[in-house]
Amino acid sequence: MPLLLLDLDNTIIDRAAAFRGWAVDLLAERGADPGLLEEMVRADGDGLRPKPEVALDLQSLLGLDEQETGSIVAVLRQGVLDHVSVAPEVVGALGRASAAGWTPFVVTNGVVPQQDLKITRLGLDAHLAGWVVSDVVGVRKPDPRIFDIAAEQAGQSLEGAWMVGDAHDTDIAGAQAAGLRSIYLSRGRQWPQGQPEPTAFADSFVEAIEIVMGS
Numbered sequence: 001m002p003l004l005l006l007d008l009d010n011t012i013i014d015r016a017a018a019f020r021g022w023a024v025d026l027l028a029e030r031g032a033d034p035g036l037l038e039e040m041v042r043a044d045g046d047g048l049r050p051k052p053e054v055a056l057d058l059q060s061l062l063g064l065d066e067q068e069t070g071s072i073v074a075v076l077r078q079g080v081l082d083h084v085s086v087a088p089e090v091v092g093a094l095g096r097a098s099a100a101g102w103t104p105f106v107v108t109n110g111v112v113p114q115q116d117l118k119i120t121r122l123g124l125d126a127h128l129a130g131w132v133v134s135d136v137v138g139v140r141k142p143d144p145r146i147f148d149i150a151a152e153q154a155g156q157s158l159e160g161a162w163m164v165g166d167a168h169d170t171d172i173a174g175a176q177a178a179g180l181r182s183i184y185l186s187r188g189r190q191w192p193q194g195q196p197e198p199t200a201f202a203d204s205f206v207e208a209i210e211i212v213m214g215s
Contacts, residue, residue, distance in 0.1 A: 022079030142174030
């Protein structure tokens with residue numbers, strides 16, 4: 001069965017919405033200006049910025065003391081876990097892909113236990129053949145070796161595999177380096193000019209799975 005390699009954050013789960021939910025709650029708890037929300041979102045950088053930089057920006061925005069600044073990354077990660085969810089249509093799409101003979105397998109940058117907990121708390125482990133987290137294997141997307149590791153753990157080859165993700169510079173660039181077909185989840189964004197395009201574009205996870213199953 002071909003591998004269906006999947007990014008986790010903002011591909012299977014809506015990490016951006018989870019961060020916003022946490023940020024809204026934090027601002028309310030602190031009695032801070034709700035107008036700071038968009039600045040917090042920018043500081044987070046879609047979860048891709050180095051966490052020490054995020055901590056310093058949040059310190060400035062929220063007026064955190066030294067102790068609060070030292071713990072804000074842990075608070076942020078817990079807040080995302082508390083707010084994250086998976087849409088029923090995503091679970092349904094995973095089920096259809098599996099029934100059609102595909103092997104869903106997550107390939108995610110990030111740290112353990114954060115990424116593991118997102119998967120297990122949401123019950124996604126019941127719908128996946130497995131997952132690799134960069135923190136564990138010591139290789140991060142776009143390094144193509146992480147896809148080889150995923151295939152090895154799945155007990156399969158990369159022949160015929162697809163990669164679905166929302167990040168052009170990690171998910172798609174990594175898939176291209178590994179010689180994989182790829183689908184870019186646009187999330188309303190334009191593809192960066194001058195970058196080699198993916199095999200296909202999709203506006204939603206469900207649409208991406210339909211493209212894979214129709215290939």
